[in-house]
Structures are given as C-alpha cells and as structure tokens.
Amino acid sequence: MTLQIYNTLTKRKEAFEPLEPGRVRMYNCGPTVYSYAHIGNFASFLLADLLRRYLEYSGLEVHQIMNITDVGHLTEDDVADAQGEDKLEKKAREEKKDPWEIARFYEEAFHEDRKHLNLLSAHGYPRATKHIPEMIAMIEDLLRVGLAYEAGGQIYFEISKFPRYGMLSGNSVEQLLSGHRVEADPLKRNPLDFTLWKRDPKHLMQWDSPFGKGFPGWHIECSAMSQKYLGETFDIHTGGEDNIFPHHECEIAQSSGGGDRVFARYWLHRRHILVDGKKMAKSAGNFYTVRDLLAKGYSGLEIRYGLLSAHYGSSANFTFRGLDNARTTLGYFREFRRNMASLPDQPPQPGEVDGLNALALEADTRFRQGLDDDLNVSAALAQAHGFASAAYKRATSRATGVQSIAQIDAWDSVLGIFGEEPGGQTKRGAEGTAAKEVEGLIDERNAARNRKDFAEADRIRDLLKSRGVVIKDSPQGTRWHLEGG
Helix, strand or coil, rough: CEEEEECCCCEEEEECCCCCEEEEEEEEECCCCCCCCEHHHHHHHHHHHHHHHHHCCCCCCCEEEECCEECCCEECCCCCCCCEHHHHHHHHHHHHCCCCHHHHHHHHHHHHHHHHHHCCCCCCCCEHCHHHHCCCCCCCHHHHHCCEEEEEEEECCCCCHHHCCCCCCCCCHHHHHHHHHCCCCCCCCEEEEEEEEEHHHCCCCCCCCCCCCCCCCCCHHHHHHHHHHHHEEEEEEEHHHHHHHHHHHHHHHHHHCCCCCEEEEEEECCCEECCCCCCEEEEEEECCHHHHHCCCCCCHHHHHHHHHHCCCCCCCCCCCHHHHHHHCCCCCCCHHHHHHHHHCCCCCCCCCHHHHHHHHHHHHHHHHHHHCCCCCCCHHHHHHHHHHHHHHHHHHCCEEEEEEEEHHHHHHHCCCCCCCCCCCCCCCCCCCHHHHHHHHHHHHHHHHHCCCCHHHHHHHHHHHCCCEEEEEEECEEEEEEEEEC
C-alpha cells in the first residue's frame, strides 16, 4: 500500500505521488509572530512534521518550507479581504515596542517552543518582510494578465476573473455574498475582491512600490514565498482548518497565473483542537500555549504525544488527563528501553534473533499500513505497544535487547516521542512523576515481598493494576507495562 491522504482540494482520500520522483516539495503555513503560538497552532505544525518524517521514513527526500508572517495579517481575518488592525502592530502598541522588535521576539519564542516539541527544522523559514520585492513582482504579474486592478491607490484581486474561486473551501461566490460578512468598499468592483497591496498612512511597517507606499495583504505573502522556494507548482500545502477560507482559497486564486495552473497538488488541514470538549478561547479559561503547559510541569514530548496521538482529521479533545496518560505511556517506553539495555550479556536462545526479526518485520509492515492510511497515528502506536510487549516475552540477551531498542528507535524517527527530551529537558516528563511513581510503588512491593509481607505486596500489585499497570517478575527484576500494551 502507498500513502493515502485526504486532499481538501478534491474532498477525497488519494494516493500520494510526488511531482518529481523521489522528491517532495512541501509548504506549511507557519506562525504569525505577534504572540506565543498556542497548542492549536502547534497541532497544525505537528501534522506537517509527522508527514515529513513519514515521507522520509518511506525513502523520499523532502524539501520543507514554513513561512514566518511578520506583517500584513489583520485582526479580522475570517473574510477574504481581512479588516481591522495588523495583529503585529496591535501587539506593538499594547507593549509600547517597535513592531520589528515584537516580531523577532515572538519568532525566537516559536523556535524555542518547536524545539521543546521535537519538530524537525524546516529547510527554510522565510520572513514576509524579507520578501516584499517578490510580492511586488507577483502583484505586477497579476495586473499585467488582468487578474488585478488598481483603485484608490490599492491593488485588488478580481475574483470574477477566476471562476474556480471556492474550489478548496466549497464556497460559491453567491454563498459568500449572501452568507458571509462583507465589508463595504466602494473602490471594489466586487465586494469579495481582496486586497493585494494596502495603503494606510497609519500603518507602522511600509515599503515603497510601483503602486505607492504601502504594505502587502496577508494572502500574497505565502504565494510569493512558496513560489520562490518551491516553484510555481509543488506537492503539498498544509495548515490549520481556519486557513482553508479565506487564506488558502485566496492563495490558489492569485497563484493560478490566470489559467489552469495547479498551485499545490495536495492540501492537508488540521482540524480544530478542543480543550475539555470546548472551543479553545481565553474567555473560557481553556486557552493554552506550549509555555503554559511547560509551566504546569508537562514536558515537550508529553505535549507532542498529546497533540499527535489523535487523527489530524478529527476535532481532537485535548485534556490534562490525556497529558497524564501521555506521561505514563512515555514512562513505559523509557522503562522498556532501560530493561532491554540491562539484559544479561549472554548468547541469545536458539531462534531468538530470527524470531524477533520476524516480529519486527511484521510489526513494521503494520506500522506502515497504519500511517499509509491517512497518517493513522493510533494504528502506528498500537504496533509499538504490541512489539514492546512481545519483546518483553522473547528477549533474554543483550543482543536482542539492543535489537528491540533499535526497532523502537526506527519508529521514533517518525513519531518523535520515545527519545530523550530535546535539549536535555528534565521537567516532569516520562522520566518524571508518573513513571517514577510506578517505579516507586514497585520498589515498595519488592521490599514487602523481601520481608514476606505478601498482603502488602498484593495490595500494591492491585493498586498498580487499577491504574492500568501490569507488572511481571523475572530473574532480571520486576518489569512493567501498560495494560493493553
């Protein structure tokens, strides 16, 4: 089976085939650097990271670009032509700082947070403010082919010249006019036309252009930067569900070149994250950044596991209980690694190496089948749990212990959750509270058994069982794993 992914553009699951054999070009909508990125943002970034890792695991070369939006993203962005104040300038006014200073501060914070969550570094993080000439050139091309027009010193994209407008979101022009809030603008030929170049003397970040002094619209930024680094047509474009309309819809329109040019061939979108069953909002008290969760004592890999374990096509429910379960799971796999590494340095039993090889091959086939099915992480995790449980029963020597660890490490090149915390992070992670609580109870049970207090030992065993922890005594010591794992 080959990778099948749900393509928002075609509204169906499709076999992925790169435009260039063996090489994938991928663009991911990155952060708008006016504040700390929240967990919904990072759920989208983690989708891109998982996809890249699995494509590379499958033997493909991936060239990944993620933009940094540091100008032009307005506060009211749910309509094609966003209104309101520039998000970054609004923050600059609130903090009484220069907008450039704000942008660099939160850009650095984004990189710090993504490293905590073990995201691979993209091959480029182009800033919008460094690509104004490319945006101006693209706007000039749109004017030349008649897809854009000038009015009142601003440049607008004329959607009536692009009949396929709505192909990504499923919105028709009629539906948009009747069912969406549209800001009246007498300069526009159509209320849905969106601005490519804006004029506003109050705006703090401005550039000279053939159209006059101004700044770019949000949508033109991604079109210009993706085209520069990936070409006019590339393989994959990802983002959050809220990017589908208007941002990605407008990207497609202005990147068409006035014809049937395919901009991005596959579109993947991460659905919204719910927190405790509710839409995340500051007013609801359930709005969390990565830094908020780190401050509560959770580790980066626990947060990664919590955001990654649910399918990207679902509105996953993020809870602190889920983070606690992530802690226990990661503790189990670190304990598995320690147990496998501490097996005696003795010859393997007859057939032990071949048996584990066959087991690993079968599990890897199913691991790939799970991820081939639209990145079904749950199915892939099930194989990791199943393999670890089976390895506990079969591995008796240092050689097969190392062999078992190597298989988990191979899968972790995709999942990115079973290793050490990035940068030596030691917050209450899988080496932390949950795992140590289990190990502490096991130590208490062993002490009770040594003093022949079997009632106490049974009580602790039953307590662990009630928490979903299964223990097994062996000559090498007491091992544990999660029930069902």
